[in-house]
Amino acid sequence: MSTTAKLLYFMGPSGAGKDSLLDWLRQHLPAGLPVQWARRTISRPASPGGEAHESTTPDAHAALRAAGAFALHWEANGLAYGVRHAELATLAQGRWLLVNGSRAYLPEALARYPALVAVHITASPEVLRHRLQSRGRENADEVEQRVQRALRFLAPPGTAGIEVRNDTSLDAAGRQLLQALERLPGWPGLVNAPAG
Template sequence: MNRRLVYVIGPSGAGKDSLLAWLRARLDPALPIHWARRTISRPAQAGGEAHESVDVAAFEQLRDQQAFALHWKANGLHYGIRHAELAAFTAGSWVMVNGSRAYLPQAQASYPGLTVLHITASADILRQRLLARGRETPEMIEARVQRAVDLRLPSQGAVLEVRNDGALDAAGERLLQALGQLTEWPRLPANPVTTRDRPAP
């Protein structure tokens, strides 16, 4: 079922990558959850995302060869998800994809019924975080904040929204709670009580 494909979106400044890293560190690796590795046209960096690094020419060649199940361009970079990275959800596992808001309609057209996970923050928090980065002009930042405010999430299918306005741990707990409400979201079975475990009468 396509609902096991969780497509994660969020505006710049929402802390999407930090929150996903928090989640990944806390989910038991024995759970049937696969984190799709992205192919990106940028060099790999120590401590950064463990992506497949290619140059633009190599990315375009892969795209033309239909190597990607999903692909998009954002902030001057090319991003792709190879078909093999999505194979797990057809076999019964859940797959987490760190995606793009602009590409969401195409992703939904390719995988109807996918689960949308929107990580966001208030306009004031987004503005503060983007200004603190010092990478863009105030006008560019306002345009980003306005796009975040104007975003309209799908009215059909599973749509989760988690605000990351404050402490990362608090947002992480809200994220875990939201995911736990999804039908068939994987959980480890409780340990059976053996005779040795039972309290003495």
């Protein structure tokens, strides 16, 4: 991969609000900025208002993976995810690419794209625990296991990274993320965070 190409790899534990923060970022990046979002292929149906992903069945996804269709691929929460090679083509043009990824897959992603910048969206244990309990999908033991996994996460040594704490409001976390992006070498222009 070209040393001028930049891959931003977003990841975070359940309850950190990663998807909400990425939606916020999509709405606040200036139009015309030379960045692109990688479209994911996911083994689940599309849903109104959800992520605009390529939907596959689990069998079809496995066949695509076996055929080498994906530049990146992982499994999480019972679903299979992939990013097709064509989605990564923008890196060869020196443009920035934003990928919604997985913590567990980070070492493999780094092996394939060593210059990536890992963006870790997280929150305090108390906030994670409260959010997970509020959504009511897991029992108390399962919630605590998720919180402890979040606390144990460490990026591989030497990984270029950003950490964003989404503990309070989405706007506050979004402004924190935008400011961190502005400090990245080669980021295309300053981003104006909304007032507030």
